[in-house]
Amino acid sequence: xxxxxxxxxxxxxxxxxxxxxxxxxxxxxxxxxxxxxxxxxxxxxxxxxxxxxxxxxxxxxxxxxxxxxxxxxxxxxxxxxxxxxxxxxxxxxxxxxxxxxxxxxxxxxxxxxxxxxxxxxxxxxxxxxxxxxxxxxxxxxxxxxxxxxxxxxxxxxxxxxxxxxxxxxxxxxxxxxxxxxxxxxxxxxxxxxxxxxxxxxxxxxxxxxxxxxxxxxxxxxxxxxxxx
Amino acid sequence: xxxxxxxxxxxxxxxxxxxxxxxxxxxxxxxxxxxxxxxxxxxxxxxxxxxxxxxxxxxxxxxxxxxxxxxxxxxxxxxxxxxxxxxxxxxxxxxxxxxxxxxxxxxxxxxxxxxxxxxxxxxxxxxxxxxxxxxxxxxxxxxxxxxxxxxxxxxxxxxxxxxxxxxxxxxxxxxxxxxxxxxxxxxxxxxxxxxxxxxxxxxxxxxxxxxxxxxxxxxxxxxxxxxxxxxxxxxxxxxxxxxxxxxxxxxxxxxxxxxxxxxxxxxxxxxxxxxxxxxxxxxxxxxxxxxxxxxxxxxxxxxxxxxxxxxxxxxxxxxxxxxxxxxxxxxxxxxxxxxxxxxxxxxxxxxxxxxxxxxxxxxxxxxxxxxxxxxxxxxxxxxxxxxxxxxxxxxxxxxxxxxxxxxxxxxxxxxxxxxxxxxxxxxxxxxxxxxxxxxxxxxxxxxxxxxxxxxxxxxxxxxxxxxxxxxxxxxxxxxxxxx
Numbered sequence: 001x002x003x004x005x006x007x008x009x010x011x012x013x014x015x016x017x018x019x020x021x022x023x024x025x026x027x028x029x030x031x032x033x034x035x036x037x038x039x040x041x042x043x044x045x046x047x048x049x050x051x052x053x054x055x056x057x058x059x060x061x062x063x064x065x066x067x068x069x070x071x072x073x074x075x076x077x078x079x080x081x082x083x084x085x086x087x088x089x090x091x092x093x094x095x096x097x098x099x100x101x102x103x104x105x106x107x108x109x110x111x112x113x114x115x116x117x118x119x120x121x122x123x124x125x126x127x128x129x130x131x132x133x134x135x136x137x138x139x140x141x142x143x144x145x146x147x148x149x150x151x152x153x154x155x156x157x158x159x160x161x162x163x164x165x166x167x168x169x170x171x172x173x174x175x176x177x178x179x180x181x182x183x184x185x186x187x188x189x190x191x192x193x194x195x196x197x198x199x200x201x202x203x204x205x206x207x208x209x210x211x212x213x214x215x216x217x218x219x220x221x222x223x224x225x226x227x228x
Numbered sequence: 229x230x231x232x233x234x235x236x237x238x239x240x241x242x243x244x245x246x247x248x249x250x251x252x253x254x255x256x257x258x259x260x261x262x263x264x265x266x267x268x269x270x271x272x273x274x275x276x277x278x279x280x281x282x283x284x285x286x287x288x289x290x291x292x293x294x295x296x297x298x299x300x301x302x303x304x305x306x307x308x309x310x311x312x313x314x315x316x317x318x319x320x321x322x323x324x325x326x327x328x329x330x331x332x333x334x335x336x337x338x339x340x341x342x343x344x345x346x347x348x349x350x351x352x353x354x355x356x357x358x359x360x361x362x363x364x365x366x367x368x369x370x371x372x373x374x375x376x377x378x379x380x381x382x383x384x385x386x387x388x389x390x391x392x393x394x395x396x397x398x399x400x401x402x403x404x405x406x407x408x409x410x411x412x413x414x415x416x417x418x419x420x421x422x423x424x425x426x427x428x429x430x431x432x433x434x435x436x437x438x439x440x441x442x443x444x445x446x447x448x449x450x451x452x453x454x455x456x457x458x459x460x461x462x463x464x465x466x467x468x469x470x471x472x473x474x475x476x477x478x479x480x481x482x483x484x485x486x487x488x489x490x491x492x493x494x495x496x497x498x499x500x501x502x503x504x505x506x507x508x509x510x511x512x513x514x515x516x517x518x519x520x521x522x523x524x525x526x527x528x529x530x531x532x533x534x535x536x537x538x539x540x541x542x543x544x545x546x547x548x549x550x551x552x553x554x555x556x557x558x559x560x561x562x563x564x565x566x567x568x569x570x571x572x573x574x575x576x577x578x579x580x581x582x583x584x585x586x587x588x589x590x591x592x593x594x595x596x597x598x599x600x601x602x603x604x605x606x607x608x609x610x611x612x613x614x615x616x617x618x619x620x621x622x623x624x625x626x627x628x629x630x631x632x633x634x635x636x637x638x639x640x641x642x643x644x645x646x647x648x649x650x651x652x653x654x655x656x657x658x659x660x661x662x663x664x665x666x667x668x669x670x671x672x673x674x675x676x677x678x679x680x681x682x683x684x685x686x687x688x689x690x691x692x693x694x695x696x697x698x699x700x701x702x703x704x705x706x707x708x709x710x711x
Binding site: 033044061159174 | 237330406
């Protein structure tokens with residue numbers, strides 16, 4: 001019975017999608033909003049990377065929510081993941097090559113991550129991408145030496161303050177009588193490192209939050225006990 | 229009116245900072261969440277008189293729609309945003325071992341629920357909807373039992389499937405119109421979406437958003453989740469979150485998909501929901517599952533009501549929805565001590581007389597016994613269904629009648645068993661004071677509604693006529709006309 005109803009449901013869905021595709025001509029989308037943004041973004045937002053103009057400017061509210069989804073998933077994961085008993089055994093440290101490689105990689109990854117975050121308004125990349133690289137910079141040493149502990153207090157403090165500062169920058173605009181998340185400060189010269197107003201600050205907050213969150217979640221995963 | 233954004237921003241910033249606050253002071257971390265929700269409720273209430281007959285729109289980031297995202301608040305949107313804040317406050321998670329994480333999630337639920345009610349942009353609505361989904365996974369699994377993990381996993385799969393469908397629908401709308409702003413969509417819909425593509429986009433979104441609104445084919449997660457999740461969370465999901473999903477669908481119907489076929493699809497799915505939900509509730513032998521199935525039936529009535537064209541449909545649907553919003557959380561609060569088999573509940577009135585009395589009151593209103601508000605809400609739906617003079621709508625009315633008969637049968641069966649003398653010693657434990665106080669508050673609200681039914685009905689009719697006006701929405705948001 002259950003299989004029959006699933007089959008019927010899928011059949012209906014398939015017919016629906018077939019009907020949709022039949023009526024649609026290929027490549028006829030009407031990108032009115034896209035074109036309007038292309039012609040207005042440079043002047044209105046001042047970010048050379050128009051994707052960033054959309055992500056943090058026009059649709060900054062969506063980005064705040066994406067950030068929250070990540071935070072929520074990490075929190076919910078923490079609820080579900082088991083706790084480690086203090087007597088549980090840890091994996092032994094990795095060999096010399098992996099340990100030396102991890103030490104070498106750490107500064108490089110931090111620099112690349114920060115570069116990608118700070119240039120998010122100019123070149124492809126930004127807070128989310130750079131944040132992931134930052135997280136891996138801090139997680140790889142733990143893979144090489146499972147005995148070392150990351151400070152949960154520090155990670156969750158950075159995470160909380162970074163997320164709060166994103167919202168705080170948005171609220172600052174409201175104190176000035178403008179709408180929530182209105183970009184602040186001078187837009188500057190298009191393409192300069194210091195341009196696009198408060199957008200780089202927002203991306204820095206995103207990068208730190210994403211980085212600390214992922215690092216925290218990964219260590220939490222690696223610390224939860226494996227069931228034999 | 230910029231303060232509207234605070235309803236989302238304040239709970240979010242608190243949720244982000246809660247772990248940091250907890251390092252400084254556990255006492256502060258325990259109290260800051262409820263206090264912030266009190267504050268947002270106060271902000272919402274203070275905005276209410278300003279709305280009066282007009283609606284307001286906020287252009288987030290200072291960008292004019294359709295380039296930027298806009299928030300829109302008429303009295304209906306503000307009412308549901310308020311219901312989310314107050315509902316989360318009333319059903320604040322109990323103090324367990326994981327209170328910090330649960331409080332964080334509850335705050336995010338309050339923020340995302342308010343945002344869902346206020347948002348005026350289709351994609352923004354989708355993101356809020358996803359956020360509500362992820363928060364509910366965490367809250368449902370909080371009991372960390374094998375059963376709750378299994379239920380959460382099923383919910384996760386059904387919900388992701390729904391989200392994918394909704395996203396496909398949104399993509400279809402964007403393909404046809406090139407915009408995501410609801411006000412601009414409303415302008416473009418008569419020329420761009422009044423066709424098969426528009427209808428299929430609506431059906432995809434109906435089923436997608438319908439997952440949270442317990443719509444007929446995608447409600448398989450309901451019984452397991454409500455039976456295994458913490459009861460306060462079940463109350464929030466069934467009481468508040470389901471209405472928010474419904475609110476989106478109603479907005480889409482009023483503004484964008486003004487087609488008779490769309491209403492018919494909703495009517496038929498609603499009827500199937502009532503039939504399957506009430507029959508399953510009638511057969512259920514477990515308290516939580518019974519009220520879970522009954523909630524599917526009630527949501528079905530709401531879908532039927534909202535499928536009535538025009539202002540009358542919004543009025544009738546809103547009345548049923550608000551009634552359910554008060555009754556269902558109270559039912560789930562009572563379920564805290566009455567989980568498990570119905571046989572166990574014989575003689576429950578002896579250990580918990582107030583709880584049993586409350587259950588009888590809620591059940592009577594749910595069935596629709598005059599003079600309780602549930603009766604007037606159902607009457608309104610029936611009268612408007614009959615007025616359509618259409619066989620299908622008539623069938624809807626009969627389905628609701630049949631559902632009410634079944635409801636009366638199983639709810640009275642349970643209520644009467646409360647007052648039977650039980651031979652066994654194992655009567656269920658008495659309710660906790662906090663649960664009973666909250667449930668009594670909701671019950672008192674129900675009684676107040678019964679006394680003040682006339683002014684209440686006028687108010688709801690005013691809210692509905694405001695919400696049913698497409699022109700008001702478009703004029704208030706006033707999106708830029710792009711070439």
